[in-house]
Amino acid sequence: MEGDQSSWSNDQVASSETILSGEQDFDEDKLNILLVWLSTAWLHRSMHRTELIRDSVLTGPEWVSELLHGHSDRVYEAFRMERHVFLNLCGLLKSRGWLADSRYVRVDEQVAIFLLMICHKNSNRAICERFQRSGETVSKYFGAVLKAVLELAKEIIVPPSFDVVPEEIRIEPKFNRYFNGCIGAMDGTHIHATVPECMQTRFRGKYYAVDSGYASSPGFLTPFKGERYHIPEFRRSGGPTTAKELFNHRHSSLRNIIERSFAALKNRFFVLRHMPPFKFEKQTQIVIACCAIHNYIIEQDRMDKHLSMYGDPDYVCEAIEQGTDDIVTTEEGNEMNIIRKRIANKMARDNHMPEIP
Known part of the structure; x- marks a missing residue:
């Protein structure tokens, strides 16, 4: 066993010596290309580190909480309704089973996402930044709240009585x-x-x-x-x-x-x-939801x-x-x-x- 191991090592050393001594042909241009590629890859990696884009210290739940516990004018400016109306709306949608807290997003944040989308000139990207959520998450809960409010619309949008003078x-x-x-x-x-x-x-x-x-x-x-x-x-x-x-x-x-x-x-x-x-169908649903x-x-x-x-x-x-x-x-x-x-x-x-x- 020892003899065999020694023989293998000698062969490897001999092979290396042959390459270094130039006794075998070696494409130096390919080596240079390889070195340049490795250098470029290392530089790219050092300049583009993997890091979170949503890195604000104020997350969506924290922002909603700060808003609801702050000045009432801030609540109205954000949601176009007073604090108690917002909380009652969230409570109603939740109690009827139309909305529910998910593992990461509570009902109040879901409704806040929806209201900021329809009350202000906010893009999906701006909402993502505000709530520190992905575009997929924002779209998901916008659709969920829209569906819930359409259920509310069935109860709250009713034609006037034709027998009663306004x-x-x-x-x-x-x-x-x-x-x-x-x-x-x-x-x-x-x-x-x-x-x-x-x-x-x-x-x-x-x-x-x-x-x-x-x-x-x-x-x-x-x-x-x-x-x-x-x-x-x-x-x-x-x-x-x-x-x-x-x-x-x-x-x-x-x-x-x-x-x-x-x-x-x-x-x-x-x-x-x-x-x-x-x-178009979603646009009509948004109009109904606003009403x-x-x-x-x-x-x-x-x-x-x-x-x-x-x-x-x-x-x-x-x-x-x-x-x-x-x-x-x-x-x-x-x-x-x-x-x-x-x-x-x-x-x-x-x-x-x-x-x-």
Whole structure:
């Protein structure tokens, strides 16, 4: 054994000596290339060390905790709602089983991620930095909270009763004498629906006050075209002087509430003004979720700052009128024009103005 081991060592030494002495051919260029490659690899490794990118000392849970235990204005600025509303919302979503604490992310942080996404101009990357989470984690919990809020929307977004006159009309003399058939105001786009014959009776004589973007049709009371309409116009150039202008002024005052409601909604949720390029279905879900949270805030906090600002009847939103032809070719549409004329003439008589022929 010893002889064999000695023989092996001698062979190795002989081989090494042969290489070093140059007795065998050796490609020196390849050696230089190898040395350069090793040097480059070592330099690259020394300059690019493996380290965490999310290395802030203030993690997501710590930031949420600091916020909730800090000044109330910071909470409202971040979440567009007061501290108690945020905590109640988290508690409700959790108690209903729509959200649950995960191993690493509690419900309050999940909801905070969602609110910062819809209330502010924040990208996914900015949210990742704020909460020290990966993009995958942020997207995951944004989707989870969205799904939970859509469940809430089924309970909190309900149509008004067609048998109840809205309080804004019932208690206001300038409205209740003329618009007692009005069940609300509308803005934006409406969707056609076919009402079963057995339900049609409850809708007769009822209508929505709508702007000139709608055609005169059953259930939609439009203003007179070609006349002053928006409140700022009357403020700039004096009050109404004709029956049509008087009708338009009262109609606009009544509709101002829906314009203020949309203004409050869009001002609270930045995402409604600048929707990210989500799939269209997700975009519609986000709109519904914003409305649901807005309604929840109304229930929880009547003194909410946005509601206080836009709830003031004297706060006027400048509206862009989208006109349509005021030509009615259907019997049903003509019926609404007759109602409009009747209301306008009643206003004219009460205010000693000439009636519409």
